[in-house]
Amino acid sequence: MKISDKFNELKKKKKGALIAYICAGDPSPDATKEYVTALVRGGADIIELGLPFSDPTADGPTIQAGIERALNGGMTPDVYFRTAGSLKVHIPLVVMTYYNIIFKRGLEKFVKDCAASGISGIIVPDLPPEESGELAGFCNKNDVDLIFLVAPTTTDERLKRILTEGKGFIYLVARLGVTGARADVAESTRALIKRVKTTTPKAVGFGISNGKQAAEIIRSGADGVIVGSAFVDIIASGKDVPARLEALAKDLKEGAAQG
């Protein structure tokens, strides 16, 4: 499913989107299939499936640990695409990974593998827009969205470029630093949502962990929330994981929907 179709569908219902991140292969490829199903049951609108990279510079301790579990569990790009291709979900899938994984596989092959395994978007936190032309070319050819990140420190000049070239949705980084669950919503987050003016959907990530925050973000003008660490925390605990993933997704989705 295309990302834009999903956002259009939600827009008609006046609901915010829940984009749920987990790291593929954490702690095993089979577990990932079960967990994705649980997130979808809980109401996730888009699944952001991390493809683990050994040096995840944008991720905090929670997701770093998840990535390590996944790598130790034998996750590789080959296994990743097999796993993604075997997921029976009817919502958009997005891959989040780092540029060296894509570069090493070959840009064109990577994008084609995405298209072939039902992945409709790519997020690469360590690829600046200025260097993204080649990958964007292959994405356009294969109808895969290249999603860019905007941080509170993004300059106006770069923001302009991102808003022109960004596809799928614009990933607003709620705060400086790395990923990780936080208790509150920062003032800078609201300021960023206001600053980014575009018809492309805006989704906010980094630090969101409950329905109350999700509602606040949507109320501030975002079209979706991205939640990762809070889910990965549940996976790390190893206790009652599918049920708790579903319950948290439900809480977040209710927040996003009423916001």
Next chain:
Amino acid sequence: MACTGGGSNAMGIFHPFIEEDVDLFAVEAGGSGMKVTDKEALHSATLCSGEEGILHGMHTKVLQNKYGQILESSSIAAGLDYAGVGPELAYLADTGRLKPCNSMDAEALDAFNDLCRLEGIIPALESSHAVAYVKKAASTGELGDVVVINLSGRGDKDLETVMGMRK
């Protein structure tokens, strides 16, 4: 002759000589051997054995496995213990302008001791790799009459490591 991890001191000393008729040697950390597994390298010799990749925002040579996962590098010298290298150095190595080479942990330790004993200078373990390579190369005839070693750091900080190794 300069030790090379990320390569800041090497690029600093090489820069004024790039256009000159001077041989440039980038001495990397050979660690405890050139062996590599799927997850780690026993060395940090990126120019010698790394492959093209992207790390920390640089398009350069990187120690990585076939999937592009970065290897855990290794060296007795913390300042050389890095899986990447400055892209300018990778370029100079590719064009043949500089010669990538390496010294092992044990060779660097010997050179550290030599410089302490013979000159009363305590070199950093990083810089000791460059001293060690000069010792090796002196007998192979690859050096000219004048050799400059960039003694990029002092070894006071390394005494604990070195004393520990002696016990």
